[in-house]
Amino acid sequence: MEEQIENKENRMSGSKKRFVLDLDLPSWEEYVKEKHLPKFRAGQIYSWYSKGVLDMDRMTNVPGNIKTMLKEDFVCENMSIGKHLVSEIDGTQKFVFELYDGHCVETVLMRYKTGLSICISSQAGCKMGCRFCASAHAGFGRSLTRGEMLGQVLLAGNFAGERIHSVVVMGIGEPFDNYEELIGFLHLANDEKGLNLGARHITVSTCGLVPQMLQFSEIDMQVNLSVSLHAPNDTLRKSIMPIANRYSMQELLDACRTYERNTNRRITFEYSLFDGVNDTPECAKELCRVLRGIHCHINLIAANEFDGSPFRRSKPGNVRAFQDLLEKGGMTVTLRREMGTDIMAACGQLRRGMQEKKES
Numbered sequence: 001m002e003e004q005i006e007n008k009e010n011r012m013s014g015s016k017k018r019f020v021l022d023l024d025l026p027s028w029e030e031y032v033k034e035k036h037l038p039k040f041r042a043g044q045i046y047s048w049y050s051k052g053v054l055d056m057d058r059m060t061n062v063p064g065n066i067k068t069m070l071k072e073d074f075v076c077e078n079m080s081i082g083k084h085l086v087s088e089i090d091g092t093q094k095f096v097f098e099l100y101d102g103h104c105v106e107t108v109l110m111r112y113k114t115g116l117s118i119c120i121s122s123q124a125g126c127k128m129g130c131r132f133c134a135s136a137h138a139g140f141g142r143s144l145t146r147g148e149m150l151g152q153v154l155l156a157g158n159f160a161g162e163r164i165h166s167v168v169v170m171g172i173g174e175p176f177d178n179y180e181e182l183i184g185f186l187h188l189a190n191d192e193k194g195l196n197l198g199a200r201h202i203t204v205s206t207c208g209l210v211p212q213m214l215q216f217s218e219i220d221m222q223v224n225l226s227v228s229l230h231a232p233n234d235t236l237r238k239s240i241m242p243i244a245n246r247y248s249m250q251e252l253l254d255a256c257r258t259y260e261r262n263t264n265r266r267i268t269f270e271y272s273l274f275d276g277v278n279d280t281p282e283c284a285k286e287l288c289r290v291l292r293g294i295h296c297h298i299n300l301i302a303a304n305e306f307d308g309s310p311f312r313r314s315k316p317g318n319v320r321a322f323q324d325l326l327e328k329g330g331m332t333v334t335l336r337r338e339m340g341t342d343i344m345a346a347c348g349q350l351r352r353g354m355q356e357k358k359e360s
């Protein structure tokens with residue numbers, strides 16, 4: 001634990017300074033105690049940061065000497081918006097956040113009937129190597145800190161001028177490959193004295209890291225879990241997602257059952273449809289068989305195509321037929337609405353473009 005904190009601190013421009021958004025209220029209380037300041041100052045500072053106010057000059061109730069202290073002891077503006085695009089089709093917004101060390105991550109803001117939903121990244125790049133994913137093709141940089149995940153929500157929300165209604169950790173990276181920081185982020189986001197976002201409004205998506213799924217099923221928070229499945233059996237899944245070589249379908253689905261038993265919550269399975277690969281009637285029937293008995297929802301996705309991807313998206317007729325067969329098999333299914341297609345809103349495509357530009 002100590003080593004991880006030190007590593008995180010050392011990543012901050014080679015200094016020992018921490019990023020202000022990485023701290024929760026108890027950490028601020030500890031800080032003000034060390035500095036012999038009154039305890040209520042911790043609450044004031046935390047409250048400004050939880051509103052996404054990183055600019056100390058705007059902290060009207062914090063005296064100048066404390067601001068100077070903060071500037072000396074912390075990194076305050078660790079991330080900035082490097083690029084912002086708005087879809088002309090549906091208003092979806094895409095942000096590329098540039099981090100202090102040159103890495104960048106993508107964040108997507110979408111409007112639903114219920115309000116604004118944000119899809120954030122948990123890592124700059126990804127090690128999981130899913131063959132259909134642009135993030136995997138752009139390589140792995142590093143994991144984000146909890147504050148860098150929170151920063152995406154706060155800064156994008158401030159930019160939009162509206163409170164974020166729900167968060168999905170489904171952007172670049174595998175959240176469970178950055179487990180400790182992910183859990184730290186969930187606590188920061190859920191804290192009623194902080195962002196105060198209801199746990200039921202947060203969803204974490206994994207490609208299927210079984211040990212962390214089991215750990216996650218025991219946390220005391222009603223956060224939703226989404227699992228990228230994309231195939232009904234091991235052979236097919238291995239040809240799409242390398243993680244299937246580490247954990248079998250049996251192990252994965254057992255972990256889903258444990259999650260369901262421990263949390264009493266419904267799981268979502270993400271299933272991208274690839275033409276002639278996993279979109280056949282046999283696959284649909286097999287999927288119904290293997291998922292029978294699990295309290296779940298299946299989210300079908302028209303696969304994203306990008307240069308270098310070995311897969312093509314399914315034909316619309318095949319998508320409809322696949323959905324019909326699942327419904328006939330008793331499954332609850334939705335077809336994910338595509339958003340922001342004109343601004344490359346799908347995971348990793350923009351970062352990949354920027355990364356390639358930097359490297360050329």
Ligand code: SF4
Pocket residue numbers: 126127128129130133134135136171172173174206207347
């Ligand atoms: S789909 Fe998710 S887990 Fe798989 S490579 Fe892409 S970012 Fe990583």
